[in-house]
Amino acid sequence: MTTDPILKPPRAREGWRGEILATLALAWPLALANTAQMMVHAIDVIFVARLGEDALAASSLGISLFIVVLGSLTGMTGFVAALIAAELGRRKHAVREVRRSVRMGLWLAVGLGAVTLLPLHFGNAIMLATGQDPHVADLAGRFLRILMWAGVPMLCSSVLRNFVSALGRPVFATMITVTAIGVGALANYSFVFGHFGMPALGIEGSALASVTVSCFICASYVVAIYSDRRLRRYRVFGNWWRPEWSRLRELLAKGSPVAFTILAEIGLFASAAFLMGRIGPAQLAAHALALQLASIAFQIPFGVGQAATIRVGYHFGAKDEDGIARAGWSALAIGAGVMLLSAGLMVLAPLPILRLYVDVDLPQNAEMIAFAVQFMMIAAAFQLSDGVQAVAAGVLRGLQDTRVPMWLALLGYWVPGLGTAVWLGFYTPLAGTGIWIGLAIGLTVVAVLLTLRFAARGRIGLVPA
Numbered sequence: 001m002t003t004d005p006i007l008k009p010p011r012a013r014e015g016w017r018g019e020i021l022a023t024l025a026l027a028w029p030l031a032l033a034n035t036a037q038m039m040v041h042a043i044d045v046i047f048v049a050r051l052g053e054d055a056l057a058a059s060s061l062g063i064s065l066f067i068v069v070l071g072s073l074t075g076m077t078g079f080v081a082a083l084i085a086a087e088l089g090r091r092k093h094a095v096r097e098v099r100r101s102v103r104m105g106l107w108l109a110v111g112l113g114a115v116t117l118l119p120l121h122f123g124n125a126i127m128l129a130t131g132q133d134p135h136v137a138d139l140a141g142r143f144l145r146i147l148m149w150a151g152v153p154m155l156c157s158s159v160l161r162n163f164v165s166a167l168g169r170p171v172f173a174t175m176i177t178v179t180a181i182g183v184g185a186l187a188n189y190s191f192v193f194g195h196f197g198m199p200a201l202g203i204e205g206s207a208l209a210s211v212t213v214s215c216f217i218c219a220s221y222v223v224a225i226y227s228d229r230r231l232r233r234y235r236v237f238g239n240w241w242r243p244e245w246s247r248l249r250e251l252l253a254k255g256s257p258v259a260f261t262i263l264a265e266i267g268l269f270a271s272a273a274f275l276m277g278r279i280g281p282a283q284l285a286a287h288a289l290a291l292q293l294a295s296i297a298f299q300i301p302f303g304v305g306q307a308a309t310i311r312v313g314y315h316f317g318a319k320d321e322d323g324i325a326r327a328g329w330s331a332l333a334i335g336a337g338v339m340l341l342s343a344g345l346m347v348l349a350p351l352p353i354l355r356l357y358v359d360v361d362l363p364q365n366a367e368m369i370a371f372a373v374q375f376m377m378i379a380a381a382f383q384l385s386d387g388v389q390a391v392a393a394g395v396l397r398g399l400q401d402t403r404v405p406m407w408l409a410l411l412g413y414w415v416p417g418l419g420t421a422v423w424l425g426f427y428t429p430l431a432g433t434g435i436w437i438g439l440a441i442g443l444t445v446v447a448v449l450l451t452l453r454f455a456a457r458g459r460i461g462l463v464p465a
Contacts (some may be wrong), residue, residue, distance in 0.1 A: 019326040023307050023334060029170040031303025033161075036177040038296065040184050040213060047188040048206050055203045058139030061127055062147060062207075065140075068270070069119060070151050072263035073112050074158040076255035078306075080105035081162035082397050083250065085310045088166070089317025095234055098163075102236040104248040105159035108255075113152030120148035139203055146207035150214035157214065160221035160236075166310050167231055169224075176220040180213050187212045257406035258397065264406075268413040268442060275425055275435050283432035286371030290436075293353060294379045294386070297342040301335040301387035305394025308332075312398025319464045328395040328454055332388060339387030346380035375436050382440035385447040392450035399462045401453070408449040417442015 041063070048059045080101050087097040119126070124141025128134065164172045187209035194200025201208060225231045269291065276287040308331035315323030345353065350373045351360050360369050389409075396405050421438025424430045430437065457463050 016326055016330060019311070019323075019330045020334065023304070023311050023327065023330050026165065026170050026307035026310060027300075027304045027331075027334065029174040029303075030165060030306045031300045033170075033173040033177040034299035034303050035296065036174065036181060038299065039181050040177065043181060043184045043188060044206050044210060047185075047192045047209075048203060051192070051202055054136055054139060057133075058136045059143055059203055059206060061132060061136065062123060062140040062143040064270070065123060065126065065144065066120065066147055066150075068263070068266055069116050070113075070154055071266060072259040073116070073155060075258035075262040076112065076251070077105055077109045077155050077158045078162050079251060079255035079258050079397065079402070080159050081166050081306070082254075082309050082313045082400055083247075084163060084166040085313025085398065086317035086400065089314040089320075091317075098167075098234050099236050099238065100244045100247050101251075102159060102163050102234070103240060103242070104244050104251055105162075106156055106240070107243070107248060108251055109155035109159050110152055113155045116151045117148050120144045120151070143203050143207045146204055147210055150211045153211075153214040153218035157218045157221055160218070160225065162306075163234075163236060164221065164224065164228075164231060165306065166313075167234070169228060169231060170307075172221070172224045172228075176217055176224065179220070180217050183216050184209060184213045254400055254402050257402040261393065261402075261406045261409045264410050264413050268417055268439065271418055272421060272435050272439055275421060276432055279425065279431050279435075282367040283371050285368045286375055287432060287435075289354060289358065289368070289372045290375035290379050293346070293376065294383070297339065297346075297383060298386055298390065300338045300342070301390045304331055304335045304338070304387075305391045308391055308394040309398045312395050313400075316399055316464065321458070321463050324399070324457070324463060327398070328457075331391050331395055332451065332454075335387040335391035336384055339383040343380040343383035346376045346383070350376045371432060374433050378433065378436040378440055382443050385440065385444040389443055389447035389450055392447060392454055395454050396450060396462075399454075399457065401462050405450055405453065408453070409446050412446035412449060413442045416445050 044059070044063075045056070049056050083101045084098050087094040087101065091097065121144070122141075123144035124137050127137035127140050132140070161173050164170070188206055190196045190198040191201050191205030191208045191212075192203075193205075198205075222237075225236065273284070273287065273291075276284045308327065311327040311331065312324055315321075315327055351369075353376075354360055354369060354372055358365055358369070393405060393409070396402070417438055419438070420441045421435040424434025424437055425432065426434075428434055453460070453462075
C-alpha cells in the first residue's frame with residue numbers, strides 16, 4: 001500500500017534499528033502535539049487569571065471536572081488506533097475495515113459527548129456538594145454550562161487524531177494543535193475582554209473560547225483528511241449513518257477499561273492535591289508547581305506510548321511475534337531513556353526550572369520554593385516509573401489487552417500508592433514529601449506489573465497464534 005516507514009513494519013534484516021526509527025517517527029509529533037495541547041489550556045489560564053482570584057478558582061474547578069469526565073473518555077475513543085493498526089497489519093488494503101472502525105469511533109464520540117452534557121450542566125450542584133464557596137460554585141457552574149459543548153468535538157478529534165496517526169500522518173496532529181494555540185489566544189482575547197466587536201463575557205468568554213478551539217481542531221482534522229490523498233481514499237465520512245454493531249461493541253468492551261485506567265490515574269493525582277491542601281497552602285502551591293513540571297515531562301513518554309499502540313498493533317494484526325517484541329521493547333527503552341534525561345534536569349537544575357514559573361528570590365516564596373525543590377527530587381525519582389507505565393500501557397493496548405491492565409492500575413495506584421501517601425503524609429513527619437513518595441510507589445508498582453505482563457505475553461496468551 002505504501003513505502004512509508006511508519007506504516008511498513010521493518011523487515012527482519014532491519015531489526016531493532018528499523019523498529020526504533022519507526023517508533024520515533026511516530027512518537028515525536030505526537031509528543032509535541034501533547035505538549036502543545038497543554039499550552040492551549042495554559043492560554044486559558046493566563047487570560048482568566050486577569051479576571052481575579054474567584055474567576056481563576058472557578059475556572060480551575062470547572063476545567064478539573066471537565067478533564068476528569070472527558071479526559072478519561074478520550075481513552076475509550078482513542079482505542080480506535082489499536083483497531084486500525086491491527087487491521088492494517090492483518091490486511092495490506094484494509095480500507096473498508098478501517099472506515100468501519102473510524103465510523104463507529106465517531107458514533108461513540110458523539111454518544112459519549114451527549115451523555116456528559118447532563119453532569120456538566122449541573123456542575124454548580126456538584127461544586128456545592130463538595131463544599132466549595134457558593135459564589136465560586138456559581139461561577140464554575142456558568143462556566144461549565146458553556147464548556148460542556150466542547151465535549152463532542154473534543155472526542156471526535158480524538159478519533160480523527162488516532163486515525164491520521166495510525167495512517168502515518170502524526171505530524172497533522174502537531175500542526176493542528178500548535179495552530180490551536182494561536183486560535184485560543186485570539187478567542188480568549190475576543191470573548192473574555194470584548195475585543196473585535198465581541199461582548200466582554202469574562203469567565204464565560206473563556207469557556208466559549210475553549211468551545212471555539214475544540215470545534216476548530218475537529219474541523220481542521222476533517223480538512224486535513226480530505227486534503228491528503230492517502231487519508232482521503234479511506235472515505236471515513238462515507239455512509240456515516242450505517243451501523244457496525246459488532247465494531248461498536250468491540251470499541252466499548254476494549255475501550256472502557258482504558259477509560260477507567262486513565263480515570264484511576266487522574267483520580268490518584270487529584271486525591272493527592274486534596275491531601276496536600278489539608279497540610280498547608282505552601283505545600284499545596286509547591287505541589288502544583290512540581291506536578292506541572294512532571295506533567296510537561298510526561299507528555300513525551302505519553303506520545304511514545306501512543307506510538308507503541310500503533311506499532312505493536314501492526315505486528316499484532318500481522319501475527320508477527322518477533323515484531324511485537326521489537327516494537328514493545330523498543331518503545332519501553334525509548335520512554336525510559338527520555339525520562340532519565342528529564343529526571344537529570346530536575347536533579348541538577350531545579351531552581352532554574354522553577355524560575356520559569358515564579359520568582360525564586362522573593363522572600364515570601366521561600367517556603368514554597370523549598371517544598372517544590374523537595375517534591376522535584378522525588379518527581380525525578382519516579383520519572384522513570386511514570387514513563388515506563390505510560391509506554392507499557394500503550395504496548396498492551398496494541399495487543400488489545402485492556403481489562404487486566406485496568407485492574408493492575410487500580411490496584412497499584414489506589415492501594416500501595418494512595419495508601420502510602422495517606423500514611424506517610426498524615427501519620428509521619430514527612431507530610432507533603434510523604435504524599436509524593438506515595439505517588440512514586442504507586443507509579444512504580446504499576447510500571448512493574450504492566451511490564452511483567454508484556455514480558456509474559458506469550459505464556460498468558462496475548463500473542464496471536
